[in-house]
Amino acid sequence: MSGQIEWVALSVFIFFFALVTVMGFLAARWKSGAIGADLDEWGLGGRQFGIWITWFLVGGDFYTAYTVIAVPALVYAVGAYGFFALPYTIIVYPFVFAVMPMLWKTAHANGHVTAADVVHGAYNSRALELAVAITGIIATMPYIALQLVGMSAVIHTMGLSGDLPIVAAFIILALYTYSSGLRAPALIAFVKDTMIYIVVLVAVVIVPAKLGGYGAVFAAADQAFAAKGGATGLILKDSQMLAYATLALGSAFAAFMYPHTLTGVFASNSADTIRKNAILLPAYTLLLGLIALLGYMAYAAHIKVDTPNEMVPVLFKTLFPSWFAGFAFSAIAIGALVPAAVMSIGAANLFTRNVWKTYLDPSISHAGEASVAKITSLVVKVGALAFTLFLPVQYALDLQLLGGLWILQTFPALVFGLYTRWFRAGGLLAGWAVGILWGSWTAWSNGLKPIATLSLGGATYSFYVGLGALILNIVVAVIVTAVVAWISPAEDRSVAVRS
Amino acid sequence: MWILLLVPFIGLLWVPFYNFTDPALFGFPVFYWYQLAWVPITSLLIWLVYRSRAHDDA
Numbered sequence: 001m002s003g004q005i006e007w008v009a010l011s012v013f014i015f016f017f018a019l020v021t022v023m024g025f026l027a028a029r030w031k032s033g034a035i036g037a038d039l040d041e042w043g044l045g046g047r048q049f050g051i052w053i054t055w056f057l058v059g060g061d062f063y064t065a066y067t068v069i070a071v072p073a074l075v076y077a078v079g080a081y082g083f084f085a086l087p088y089t090i091i092v093y094p095f096v097f098a099v100m101p102m103l104w105k106t107a108h109a110n111g112h113v114t115a116a117d118v119v120h121g122a123y124n125s126r127a128l129e130l131a132v133a134i135t136g137i138i139a140t141m142p143y144i145a146l147q148l149v150g151m152s153a154v155i156h157t158m159g160l161s162g163d164l165p166i167v168a169a170f171i172i173l174a175l176y177t178y179s180s181g182l183r184a185p186a187l188i189a190f191v192k193d194t195m196i197y198i199v200v201l202v203a204v205v206i207v208p209a210k211l212g213g214y215g216a217v218f219a220a221a222d223q224a225f226a227a228k229g230g231a232t233g234l235i236l237k238d239s240q241m242l243a244y245a246t247l248a249l250g251s252a253f254a255a256f257m258y259p260h261t262l263t264g265v266f267a268s269n270s271a272d273t274i275r276k277n278a279i280l281l282p283a284y285t286l287l288l289g290l291i292a293l294l295g296y297m298a299y300a301a302h303i304k305v306d307t308p309n310e311m312v313p314v315l316f317k318t319l320f321p322s323w324f325a326g327f328a329f330s331a332i333a334i335g336a337l338v339p340a341a342v343m344s345i346g347a348a349n350l351f352t353r354n355v356w357k358t359y360l361d362p363s364i365s366h367a368g369e370a371s372v373a374k375i376t377s378l379v380v381k382v383g384a385l386a387f388t389l390f391l392p393v394q395y396a397l398d399l400q401l402l403g404g405l406w407i408l409q410t411f412p413a414l415v416f417g418l419y420t421r422w423f424r425a426g427g428l429l430a431g432w433a434v435g436i437l438w439g440s441w442t443a444w445s446n447g448l449k450p451i452a453t454l455s456l457g458g459a460t461y462s463f464y465v466g467l468g469a470l471i472l473n474i475v476v477a478v479i480v481t482a483v484v485a486w487i488s489p490a491e492d493r494s495v496a497v498r499s
Numbered sequence: 500m501w502i503l504l505l506v507p508f509i510g511l512l513w514v515p516f517y518n519f520t521d522p523a524l525f526g527f528p529v530f531y532w533y534q535l536a537w538v539p540i541t542s543l544l545i546w547l548v549y550r551s552r553a554h555d556d557a
Contacts, residue, residue, distance in 0.1 A: 094504035214526030
């Protein structure tokens with residue numbers, strides 16, 4: 001995709017990119033305490049974000065640039081099945097409302113910065129803490145790499161070829177994240193989300209109007225799927241329904257186990273901020289549902305692309321005047337910067353608190369923690385950049401898929417301890433290990449598909465591997481805990497501090 | 500009231516309930532408008548639970 005350079009679009013793009021770069025560096029002074037003085041300031045923005053900042057920040061890093069590119073691409077490729085992102089991002093909010101305020105209170109009372117801190121606080125187990133930390137870091141890395149994939153899709157559509165633009169964009173991002181911490185993506189999220197809302201609202205009104213209405217859009221997609229055949233279509237095949245539901249449920253449970261979403265939770269100023277956000281954040285889900293429909297609009301507009309990931313940028317370029325296409329591309333690219341920054345901060349917090357401090361320098365000062373985290377955030381981003389430049393994109397996609405499965409296995413360790421003291425660290429660790437091993441092996445042997453198939457009494461059931469692994473994980477955790485409790489009922493558990 | 504939080508799970512995860520095309524609404528097949536409708540409904544349900552719960556200081 002190296003056509004002519006789209007100068008108008010590119011100029012608009014550069015303007016907005018420059019704007020957020022300036023904002024990123026100035027963010028250091030926004031609502032500032034002493035950045036660099038401790039990790040609460042750099043890594044959690046001072047734990048002071050209220051309802052609106054949290055709404056923009058969590059909305060900005062949960063609904064990523066990759067989502068804007070990949071969800072319509074999947075819907076374009078397979079139809080209804082690609083829509084599981086919609087039920088997923090609806091049912092996640094009752095869960096957030098019920099659980100995340102409890103997690104916030106525990107973290108706030110004990111000064112926890114990461115999920116692994118919370119787990120260590122609950123079970124006093126270094127092994128379980130490390131398991132949760134490493135899972136978080138590894139699951140996040142390919143996710144950052146995918147943000148770059150989203151960004152390079154729009155950069156290439158504007159006619160720029162080569163890796164230099166993406167490298168430059170990422171170096172700028174790395175520098176202002178280093179100097180401003182979580183305040184940079186929080187501030188930029190205002191710009192990013194406003195732009196995305198404008199783009200999508202314009203697109204969902206203008207595009208169907210140009211293409212003959214939503215009826216025509218769905219009809220065009222229906223025809224295309226009928227011609228294509230296979231497991232595609234405007235509604236699900238019977239065999240896809242369980243997979244659809246389990247993907248939605250498993251993804252919903254996994255979503256707020258990731259370091260970047262938890263960082264948004266820990267950075268908010270109260271449990272009530274999180275509850276109100278569970279009510280307000282679904283606005284983004286409505287947006288996501290409409291974005292997903294771009295996949296069908298592509299059929300009505302007769303878009304032809306080499307890879308599905310180019311579908312959205314090419315659709316905008318075809319249907320919109322150049323200046324608005326440039327605006328849309330900026331929205332998507334900036335949409336990559338916010339989550340990439342928060343993800344690298346979340347991963348850096350985990351490494352600093354639960355690996356560096358625990359194993360290398362237990363007596364580290366607060367200022368020392370902040371500087372280790374800042375450097376780690378740079379290393380994480382360079383790693384993600386190298387990943388996208390030197391390895392096939394498919395590796396990042398496969399790893400991100402496995403990452404979702406892996407991060408879901410930290411659910412019992414993180415969530416159960418908020419409600420009950422019954423589980424033992426050994427049981428949760430065994431469950432985590434079995435879940436990860438069975439899930440990875442099953443996904444691997446199915447050619448890295450997230451769907452496993454089970455035959456029971458002649459009928460076959462296809463379901464999301466991650467959810468199957470989570471159930472196995474919980475069963476193992478219960479059994480091992482029961483056995484351990486039976487062998488040593490008198491274990492001293494008074495060390496575990498609860499709020 | 501907390502039971503209301505489970506309603507969206509039932510409404511969205513029981514797929515056979517909405518996996519068809521007619522009747523369409525504004526050109527959207529049932530599969531699409533039904534799921535989109537759950538977005539405001541879920542917000543409303545969470546808000547109802549929020550209002551009914553005893554307020555804590557956090």
